[in-house]
Amino acid sequence: MKQVGNKDEAFSLKTRIKRLKRDSNKWSVFTLAIVFFLALPIVFIGVELFAGPGESWSHIVDYLLPDYIGNSFFLVFFCSILVLVFGVSAAWFVSRYEFPFRKQMEWLLILPLAIPSYIVGYAYAGIFDYGGSMDLLFREVGLTFIRIDIMNRAGLAFVLSISLFPYVYVSARAFFLNQANNLLEASKMLGVSEVKTFFRLMLPLARPAIVAGLVLVLMEVLNDYGAAKYYGVNTFTTGIFRSWFSLEEPQTAVYLSALLILIIFVLILIEKWQVRKMKFTSSKSNSKQIQRKPTKGIMKGFIFSVVFLPILLGFVLPVVQLIYWAVLTAATVFDMEFIMISVQSFAIAIASAVITVFFALILIYFSKWSTLSAIKNISRVGVLGYAIPGAVIAIGIMIPTLALDKWLINVLGNFGIDSGLIINGTLIALLYAYAVRFLAVAYNPIDSTALKVDNSIPDSSKVLGVGNLKTFFKIEFPLIKTGVFSAVILVFIDVMKELPLTLILKPYHIDTLAVKAFEYASDEMVMEASIPSLFIIFTAMIPVIFLNKLLIKK
Amino acid sequence: MLTINSLSKSYNKGKNFALEDVTFNLKAGQVCAIVGESGSGKTTLVRLIAGLERPDHGSIVMGDKVIASLDKFVQPEKRKIGLVFQEYALFPHLTILENVLYGISKIKHKRKRAQDMLDLVGLSDLGDRYPHQLSGGQQQRVALARALAPEPSLLILDEPFSNLDTMLRTQLRNEVFDIIKKTEVTVLFVTHDTQDALSVADEILILQNGKVIQKDVAANLYVNPNTLYVASLFGSTVHINKNLQHAFRCPLKETCCYAIRNEKIKVSPSSSDTDCEYITTAQVIKKIQLGESIQLLLKLDSGEQLTVMTQDKNIADTIFIGFNSTDILEFENE
Numbered sequence: 008m009k010q011v012g013n014k015d016e017a018f019s020l021k022t023r024i025k026r027l028k029r030d031s032n033k034w035s036v037f038t039l040a041i042v043f044f045l046a047l048p049i050v051f052i053g054v055e056l057f058a059g060p061g062e063s064w065s066h067i068v069d070y071l072l073p074d075y076i077g078n079s080f081f082l083v084f085f086c087s088i089l090v091l092v093f094g095v096s097a098a099w100f101v102s103r104y105e106f107p108f109r110k111q112m113e114w115l116l117i118l119p120l121a122i123p124s125y126i127v128g129y130a131y132a133g134i135f136d137y138g139g140s141m142d143l144l145f146r147e148v149g150l151t152f153i154r155i156d157i158m159n160r161a162g163l164a165f166v167l168s169i170s171l172f173p174y175v176y177v178s179a180r181a182f183f184l185n186q187a188n189n190l191l192e193a194s195k196m197l198g199v200s201e202v203k204t205f206f207r208l209m210l211p212l213a214r215p216a217i218v219a220g221l222v223l224v225l226m227e228v229l230n231d232y233g234a235a236k237y238y239g240v241n242t243f244t245t246g247i248f249r250s251w252f253s254l255e256e257p258q259t260a261v262y263l264s265a266l267l268i269l270i271i272f273v274l275i276l277i278e279k280w281q282v283r284k285m286k287f288t289s290s291k292s293n294s295k296q297i298q299r300k301p302t303k304g305i306m307k308g309f310i311f312s313v314v315f316l317p318i319l320l321g322f323v324l325p326v327v328q329l330i331y332w333a334v335l336t337a338a339t340v341f342d343m344e345f346i347m348i349s350v351q352s353f354a355i356a357i358a359s360a361v362i363t364v365f366f367a368l369i370l371i372y373f374s375k376w377s378t379l380s381a382i383k384n385i386s387r388v389g390v391l392g393y394a395i396p397g398a399v400i401a402i403g404i405m406i407p408t409l410a411l412d413k414w415l416i417n418v419l420g421n422f423g424i425d426s427g428l429i430i431n432g433t434l435i436a437l438l439y440a441y442a443v444r445f446l447a448v449a450y451n452p453i454d455s456t457a458l459k460v461d462n463s464i465p466d467s468s469k470v471l472g473v474g475n476l477k478t479f480f481k482i483e484f485p486l487i488k489t490g491v492f493s494a495v496i497l498v499f500i501d502v503m504k505e506l507p508l509t510l511i512l513k514p515y516h517i518d519t520l521a522v523k524a525f526e527y528a529s530d531e532m533v534m535e536a537s538i539p540s541l542f543i544i545f546t547a548m549i550p551v552i553f554l555n556k557l558l559i560k561k
Numbered sequence: 562m563l564t565i566n567s568l569s570k571s572y573n574k575g576k577n578f579a580l581e582d583v584t585f586n587l588k589a590g591q592v593c594a595i596v597g598e599s600g601s602g603k604t605t606l607v608r609l610i611a612g613l614e615r616p617d618h619g620s621i622v623m624g625d626k627v628i629a630s631l632d633k634f635v636q637p638e639k640r641k642i643g644l645v646f647q648e649y650a651l652f653p654h655l656t657i658l659e660n661v662l663y664g665i666s667k668i669k670h671k672r673k674r675a676q677d678m679l680d681l682v683g684l685s686d687l688g689d690r691y692p693h694q695l696s697g698g699q700q701q702r703v704a705l706a707r708a709l710a711p712e713p714s715l716l717i718l719d720e721p722f723s724n725l726d727t728m729l730r731t732q733l734r735n736e737v738f739d740i741i742k743k744t745e746v747t748v749l750f751v752t753h754d755t756q757d758a759l760s761v762a763d764e765i766l767i768l769q770n771g772k773v774i775q776k777d778v779a780a781n782l783y784v785n786p787n788t789l790y791v792a793s794l795f796g797s798t799v800h801i802n803k804n805l806q807h808a809f810r811c812p813l814k815e816t817c818c819y820a821i822r823n824e825k826i827k828v829s830p831s832s833s834d835t836d837c838e839y840i841t842t843a844q845v846i847k848k849i850q851l852g853e854s855i856q857l858l859l860k861l862d863s864g865e866q867l868t869v870m871t872q873d874k875n876i877a878d879t880i881f882i883g884f885n886s887t888d889i890l891e892f893e894n895e
Contacts, residue, residue: 471664
């Protein structure tokens with residue numbers, strides 16, 4: 008009898024198809040459905056490109072596009088430099104040296120994340136305004152001729168950097184604290200100076216971590232609408248808003264969105280390439296943390312100042328300015344309507360946090376239960392929304408839902424039902440958009456805690472006769488609770504701060520604190536914007552402090 | 562009871578096979594040990610049987626039911642197989658009693674059953690503790706109680722003692738198998754330690770590079786090993802290569818591979834004292850006292866080195882060593 012090679016047969020096309028049939032289960036189908044649902048807005052942007060550009064497109068290409076591209080590159084370039092200087096220096100000093108208030112500063116450096124960039128922008132506009140704090144200060148010391156105008160793209164780059172540098176700080180610090188000790192000691196034993204050790208050894212090794220943080224910053228820079236609008240800088244996002252609201256040309260907005268996606272795609276490619284180039288960096292964490300060096304004299308003062316400066320600029324100054332305004336405007340702003348808006352804001356943020364975390368859990372566990380290996384990779388597509396600016400996601404949802412609603416009105420009209428808009432301009436579209444945009448924010452903390460649960464734990468539950476869903480509720484969920492909880496909080500903060508997507512998709516009778524602050528600022532009432540801003544900051548601050556504790560534990 | 566048919570599994574789409582064309586069967590009530598080095602496919606094999614992995618080829622039949630093949634896959638929770646993991650995998654947020662109760666929530670008198678199981682493993686009083694409050698050995702016994710509680714038709718132990726130190730290991734191994742014997746369950750016992758296998762198994766299956774090399778009762782594996790690898794697993798063995806054949810003047814067939822167990826090599830002070838068929842002289846390079854006996858590191862004239870054991874305390878620097886043709890192990894060429 009001729010023996011058929013088992014090895015060859017096991018991967019012949021026929022056996023593969025048989026296995027595919029055996030191994031596809033409902034979880035695979037559900038995962039694919041969820042991924043498709045989350046990718047839909049981007050798919051629509053792609054589909055709409057075929058409908059051709061709007062009437063003003065050629066005008067925009069001739070007169071505005073160079074501006075959009077020029078400003079975007081300007082912002083990307085200068086924000087990169089500034090956040091690297093602020094973030095990496097602070098991360099290195101708090102990881103490597105002991106100095107007064109180091110422990111407090113370690114978490115204070117994360118606080119700028121609690122303030123949305125556009126609010127930092129409002130505060131600085133006030134500080135440098137004619138008759139603002141800076142102006143008064145200069146006049147006090149007799150420097151009346153100095154007027155600093157920050158309402159331009161350089162000012163915008165500064166504002167965005169000072170509010171976004173903590174992304175770089177956090178990832179660089181995590182690297183310095185947990186991965187660097189052995190190498191640092193080796194370098195010391197070889198008699199290399201501190202400065203040289205930092206530039207020759209630490210900085211190159213930390214590069215993948217730093218680049219990862221930097222890419223997050225740049226995505227936020229390209230996502231920003233509120234600050235750019237207020238500073239009068241034309242960017243892709245302000246362009247999308249202009250085409251949508253002023254020109255009423257959805258097609259032009261689609262084309263700008265597609266271009267913006269392209270730019271972000273290039274950024275991500277650069278990151279991947281950077282990280283791959285640095286593959287030799289060990290990802291195993293050394294159990295020993297870095298040893299801090301005590302500092303003396305001038306060194307102590309220097310390090311303290313370098314670390315305190317970004318806290319002062321990114322948190323203390325803006326908050327003091329806002330509190331000052333708040334005191335002046337409290338009587339007029341703080342009324343029943345404001346309380347209603349706060350409640351709405353909270354309710355929307357909590358609802359979308361829960362929904363988003365729910366989707367993240369589904370994506371993580373369904374793809375795990377799906378026994379096809381390809382599904383796991385496909386499931387990562389669902390997380391891409393975080394790279395896509397809020398305005399783009401909003402356009403990607405607005406266009407199809409408008410079309411769907413039109414169709415529904417027609418169909419229901421035939422039955423004599425006047426339905427009005429069902430999806431568009433309702434909370435459904437808004438919550439859906441938040442879920443698409445912030446899925447990664449929920450996905451990452453849950454995924455990393457889920458990875459810490461050894462596979463043998465759910466496996467032994469299954470062997471004991473308990474199915475996937477029940478195993479999840481009885482065994483896995485109790486073990487990943489902290490991850491789920493931090494995911495809910497993180498999404499909550501992001502939704503509280505979110506502006507561009509909310510502006511486009513919110514139902515017109517509903518307001519959030521972010522929208523209210525933006526409206527005040529746009530109506531030349533920037534002082535009145537301070538109270539909703541402070542509300543956002545303080546709700547975001549408490550969890551930021553709490554989450555930092557989690558980060559430090561990690 | 563369990564029939565495995567040309568089972569194959571690859572984790573990289575056929576580039577390498579973790580398990581290749583494995584076929585064997587297991588009788589009810591038997592204790593079968595699976596022995597192999599790390600990476601030999603032991604864990605893959607038990608995960609396939611438990612339903613935690615899916616085979617790329619072949620089938621698994623339990624009783625008269627196919628539980629895994631190319632067309633069919635029975636979920637792990639439907640297989641009625643007990644599995645004790647190397648790392649125990651106790652549920653950290655449940656008490657010991659809750660852990661044991663976990664798999665038997667649907668049966669009648671489950672509390673009594675769980676308590677009986679804890680009694681059986683000698684942990685009657687620790688039911689309300691949490692896993693982290695127990696020692697390694699105690700956790701091991703909880704894992705066993707939990708796996709036995711649903712009365713599985715097959716119990717798999719995946720390297721259950723490898724996390725324990727040697728002293729505790731022997732003691733716990735004996736305890737665990739005393740408990741298992743009482744339940745009369747069929748057992749697959751995965752280990753990389755031949756001592757473990759020899760002391761408890763009715764039959765031993767040897768895996769190497771994902772393939773079954775031999776499956777037999779312990780005594781046969783010692784006397785009739787299939788390969789040099791199997792021979793060396795059950796006692797140190799010397800490969801009789803060309804040089805040694807020449808040194809001992811024992812002409813052997815070229816098409817085969819030969820070996821002799823170290824303990825079958827006899828040491829004598831002069832050529833007249835030995836009754837061996839094949840003899841040669843050797844220089845003693847080093848003597849190591851190992852309790853009662855002495856290990857000698859020898860060098861032959863041909864330059865070959867080998868070690869032998871002797872009880873003789875007055876060993877000269879030059880000695881005679883030899884063996885008999887009946888002690889030679891013969892294998893197909895590898």
